[in-house]
Amino acid sequence: MHKKKLKINKFGAILSFVIVLMIIIGIFATPYDPNKMDAASKFSAPSINHIFGCDQFGRDIFSRVLVGGRTTLLVGGCTVLIGAFFGMILGAITGFIGGIVDEILMRINDVVASFPSILLALVFISLLGPNTGNVILALGIAFIPSFARIVRSEFIKYKDADFVKSAKLMKVGKIRILFVHIMPNIMPTMLATAAIGFNNAVLAEAGMSYLGIGVMPPDASLGRMMSESQAYLSVAPWCAIFPGLFIVLMILGFSLLSESLNRK
Amino acid sequence: MLEVKNLSINFYDTTPVTKGIENINISICEGETVGIVGESGSGKTLTALSIMGLIEDHVKIDSGEILFNNKNLLQISAKERRKIIGNDISMIFQEPISSLNPLMKVGKQVEESLKLHKNMTKDDRKKEAIKMLELVKLPDANIIYDKYPHELSGGMCQRVMIAAAMICHPKLLIADEPTTALDVTIQKNILKLISEFHETENMGVMFISHDLRVIRYICDKVIVLYKGKVVESGTVEDVFNNPKEEYTKKLVGIKNGKRK
């Protein structure tokens, strides 16, 4: 059998792996307690003891980045799950059924889509209170429209396929056709969209935390770390650089990896 | 005029490497129509694309030469190649509507080769293009000039493609299954058109098809390909009336329609 060579972007794969690994290890142990303040280490530059240096309270930045990264992964991951799950159902129904149901649902979809995700999140937070759960809920809902639209166009593409006609001739029910026959074919596109959604979620969360409406102290968050370090940029730039760098590398790794996986 | 010598091409994007064509030899003299017949995987299209320089990076030419008027097309610079392809050697493809740029008026596409290879004014080019459209028997050529591909039928698009390919009066026309996607009644007309050009221009034609009947209708010589190798070659009469190899016999036999 001649197998087509799969070109995975090695750099992206390794980068993603390393970052996720670091974060996972960070769940069990960090070099220092991320919330422990140590006046003596205030603003210390990166050194052997503190690879990323310390912030204004003497907290080890490396440990905080690991914990912050965990939050970011969590928010990104859950957002994508919510967006994908409901987006998929919405897309499947509108794509396959079409007609007036399609029209109405897609217009509602458009309305939600026209809200910038951060604005939507702001509304949620102000109504329901600022906690990580609400941030996830808000961003998740904000991501449903783009998933729904993409899933819908995939279903439209497949609903006239010959193998679907064949399934109809076999008297397969509509729901089974949607979720057992067609769904596996749209998974590659879904995964690619999910990867992009993940990246956007990471950025959105960072942005929200930076603005102060995201994850609340003492929970660490890469975005908030950057926000808090603004004042100290000239004195201790590492306070802002490392969290920012971590976000960039995380997104870079996942983007490269998912893009290479999606290539035919 | 065209000589393909011992050409071998392989696909390097799989493990193990997939064979494309092996030691293919083809020769086409001026004014000769040579048919390349084969089924899928025979390598016929690959051969044509390698002459035109249209193969992708992972498809490598492992040996052989392609001599056009004694110049090895595989060794000349890109600049020299650009002077030949589209000018002395032209190609027409199978799917007429998708081979044309959907966003460009048909007349402009016919002119394109002129723009690249000849020094002419805009008006002269347009005149030449319309003349060509008339030569391919399109009615109201100056109206067709301004149409887009999707406004024309498959047969008309194929005529446009032929016009675009012929506008620089090439010495060699490579036709890759040009009538396969067309209706039977249109097919015969397109074949007649190609035949006419072949005669009036004394142009060589490499006609690729899986359909023996078409090859017999339009070609003088035929080369039979099977799984990347030349299986049999000769004049059309010889190969059809006296097939020597098993595979050729099978191909010829099928088309002699026996009731099942």
Place this chain on the structure above:
Amino acid sequence: MEKENKLKDPRNILEVENLNAFYNGKQYVYDVSLSLKRGQVLGLVGESGSGKSTIGKAIADIMKEYNGNIRIEDDSVQMIFQNTLDALNPKKKILWILEEPLKMMGVKNKEERLSKIASMLIKVNLDEELLCRYPDDLSGGQRQRVCIAIALLQESKLIIADEATSALDVTVQDNILSLMMNLKKEMGLSYLFISHDLEIISQISDEVIVLKNGRIVEKGTVENIYDNPKEEYTKKLLDACL
């Protein structure tokens, strides 16, 4: 559209009366009537736009906009398509694809399904090792055999073949046509064979209908149509053959 089970002529397996078919409101088939006797092959021949595929889809009830009287024995009809890659779910293994119609027919026992599939594979000349492969690992001919197997597993006696051999290599076409003819004899099948290829139609059909722009131009036995065409269009078609 009405489907009455009783066919007017007991020798027929399919009767169509006054079929009109549309896509998005535009009419593509005009008042077509035809019948197919049990055990025979009816060839529908025409160029693109003749409506031949549309007629097939209407009879198989896989399109929405049509009206007319269609009567099929036991209401059972299957179809095989032109594009074998499109006709098989690219993300499912061949075994799953072959089990699906059996599951839909209520064959709950896995062993029973496997045994039916095994005997069907022999009938269509496919190796069991293909069961664990995906459609794009198979050749065009192998895929079409799978499609034939799918149709036959559902025990229909009426099969509509919509350009079923048009996308295949010439030598493979020949094999598939021979297979289909053998199966016809062996299992008492009837075919509605749709094609633009006049030669193939002449090789396998008993009766032929020539279509143009959605209307029947000429109907008759193979001999009548090919040796003694009456209509201008039929003559033109035959003349265009090389």
